[in-house]
Amino acid sequence: MKPTRRSLTHFLHLLRALVREPSVVGMEDAFFRVLRRELEEFPVTVTRYQGLLVAQGDDPESNYLSAHVDRHGLVCTGPREFQYAAFIAGNRGELNGDSISEQFMTIIAGRFRGQRVQAHAPYAGTYLGQGTINESYICPRRKNLIFDIDGLDFLQPGTPISFVDRLKENDGQISAQLDNVISVAMLIEMIRLGFRGTAFFSAGEECGRSYRYVAEWFQRFDLKTRRLIVLDTSPFPTTNDLSVQNVVLRNRDSVADFDPSITNELKLACDQTKISYRFKDEYVVEMNKSREKQSSIGRTELGRLIEASGGEITGTTLQLPTSSYHTQTETANLSSVHAVLCLLRVITGVA
Structure with a gap:
């Protein structure tokens, strides 16, 4: 077709x-x-x-x-701490290893280096700022993707961060x-x-x-x-x-x-x-x-x-x-x- x-x-x-x-x-x-x-x-x-x-x-x-x-994105969970939004603590009950997302987490962990991201107010969607991912890795204790980001140090916990996308x-x-x-x-x-x-x-x-x-x-x-x-x-x-x-x-x-x-x-x-x-x-x-x-x-x-x-x-x-x-x-x-x-x-x- x-x-x-x-x-x-x-x-x-x-x-x-x-x-x-x-x-x-x-x-x-x-x-x-x-x-x-x-x-x-x-x-x-x-x-x-x-x-x-x-x-x-x-x-x-x-x-x-x-x-x-x-869509997948990140959330600020502490000072200069950013985690993969889908797998934060509130969703632990859903993680039993048989979802496609969980299986892909190990594959995609290193793909985000250099990716631009932007932060928004949680409900209004107001643009708050932009940063760049330096590195992403899986924390073996929290079993989640953790991101090191430049430019978003000022964010408060609970702030959503989306990937700049076109x-x-x-x-x-x-x-x-x-x-x-x-x-x-x-x-x-x-x-x-x-x-x-x-x-x-x-x-x-x-x-x-x-x-x-x-x-x-x-x-x-x-x-x-x-x-x-x-x-x-x-x-x-x-x-x-x-x-x-x-x-x-x-x-x-x-x-x-x-x-x-x-x-x-x-x-x-x-x-x-x-x-x-x-x-x-x-x-x-x-x-x-x-x-x-x-x-x-x-x-x-x-x-x-x-x-x-x-x-x-x-x-x-x-x-x-x-x-x-x-x-x-x-x-x-x-x-x-x-x-x-x-x-x-x-x-x-x-x-």
């Missing part, structure tokens, strides 16, 4: 703007206000809840789509810290195109909390569904791996089995539109056959949600293949972006 540059112009303009906005995990309030301003341009009802922004069209129970708003486009690929902002942009693009269902924008996914906010919304209104589609990125080792498939599907994660009917519906839509796909859980199982160190198939928001609701809220995931996961050079093919949007339009009936 080769998208025309014109077909993605509006999407890329939106994504470029959103990438510049900070949304450090656990401190997403300022980004929620940015999203509200974007969404109120369209004929949808926008409601804010704790950890959640919900946009509903005129047929809200027809389809449910979900994206996460948080969207780059080159030779049919885009790169930035795409996870999770690209999923947010795709959901807004679907609303612009006429999506009539319910769209969730949830906080705290990188620290394993977002599913609680979505679960509580369904429970608040005594609703159930088997048609929740969660958008996300899916990491692969190299950019060469990105061309093997346009999109990534899943039968399950390490927590729960996904709904087979909506998963198969997506698979059939791929076949009909000639979009190539790969099942990530099957891929990981196959790769583990030749690996000495086994990889997890990962925990997802959806798996946690299915487990927490006893299967009353279920669905499947639709993931964008990327490389250089959780860095400012995370890369995706524009053809894959186009494919995800195409599938979403087919599955939700957006003309």
